[in-house]
Amino acid sequence: GHLIHAQLKASAITKLLQDVKTHFDNPGKMCWSLGNHDILRLWSRFATHENPKEAWRLLIAAYFCLEGYLCWYQGDELGLSEANIPLEQIQDPFGISFWPEFKGRDGCRTPMPWDKDLPEAGFTSGKAWLPVPPDQAARAVTVQEGDGNSLLEYTRACMKLRRDNPALQSGSTTLLETGRKMVGFIREKDGRKILCLFNFDEKNSHAFHYDLKKILFDRHTAKDTLLPYGVLIAEI
Numbered sequence: 001g002h003l004i005h006a007q008l009k010a011s012a013i014t015k016l017l018q019d020v021k022t023h024f025d026n027p028g029k030m031c032w033s034l035g036n037h038d039i040l041r042l043w044s045r046f047a048t049h050e051n052p053k054e055a056w057r058l059l060i061a062a063y064f065c066l067e068g069y070l071c072w073y074q075g076d077e078l079g080l081s082e083a084n085i086p087l088e089q090i091q092d093p094f095g096i097s098f099w100p101e102f103k104g105r106d107g108c109r110t111p112m113p114w115d116k117d118l119p120e121a122g123f124t125s126g127k128a129w130l131p132v133p134p135d136q137a138a139r140a141v142t143v144q145e146g147d148g149n150s151l152l153e154y155t156r157a158c159m160k161l162r163r164d165n166p167a168l169q170s171g172s173t174t175l176l177e178t179g180r181k182m183v184g185f186i187r188e189k190d191g192r193k194i195l196c197l198f199n200f201d202e203k204n205s206h207a208f209h210y211d212l213k214k215i216l217f218d219r220h221t222a223k224d225t226l227l228p229y230g231v232l233i234a235e236i
């Protein structure tokens with residue numbers, strides 16, 4: 001799915017989901033991705049957003065509720081930004097050939113930072129083929145693991161939510177009419193329905209009217225209301 005290039009707007013994401021339902025006989029076979037080794041890092045794509053951390057968390061929650069297969073690019077769960085690699089350390093042939101107009105793709109290909117206190121951030125006991133920038137080492141797994149407020153643990157929580165609920169893994173999807181600022185759909189399997197609502201409005205709250213049996217995951221919600229960047233995932 002073209003979420004990599006999609007705008008972080010409810011209307012754009014809803015249209016993408018509608019297109020999938022229209023053009024694919026089996027949306028459950030769709031393969032989604034938010035990042036890969038050829039494109040600007042996910043976190044850096046949020047850099048100009050008014051509230052990048054909240055926008056990132058909102059998109060990640062929605063992503064793990066989508067119907068289909070999900071791909072994940074290493075390091076995005078840590079919030080790694082695009083690295084600025086000096087010309088003398090560039091490995092990508094395109095970056096070498098077209099510097100500085102195009103610096104290549106090495107900025108999103110740096111080693112996975114496991115431990116900020118180890119050489120090469122724990123990626124290897126030898127010499128990594130690309131440097132580990134200090135800002136990426138500062139977001140290593142050892143820094144974020146166990147911190148309930150970290151991006152890593154938030155991603156793990158979203159993954160667990162999907163893993164624990166078969167309807168989110170392989171259930172059908174029914175899109176909801178939620179206006180231009182919200183994305184909403186129901187995932188259903190074996191008679192179990194899960195409501196998924198996401199408020200992409202940066203400024204305003206939006207009400208919802210559903211009888212909830214059990215809230216599975218929520219963020220920035222009030223009674224029957226999603227606050228800006230709000231998430232509600234619940235059995236109905």
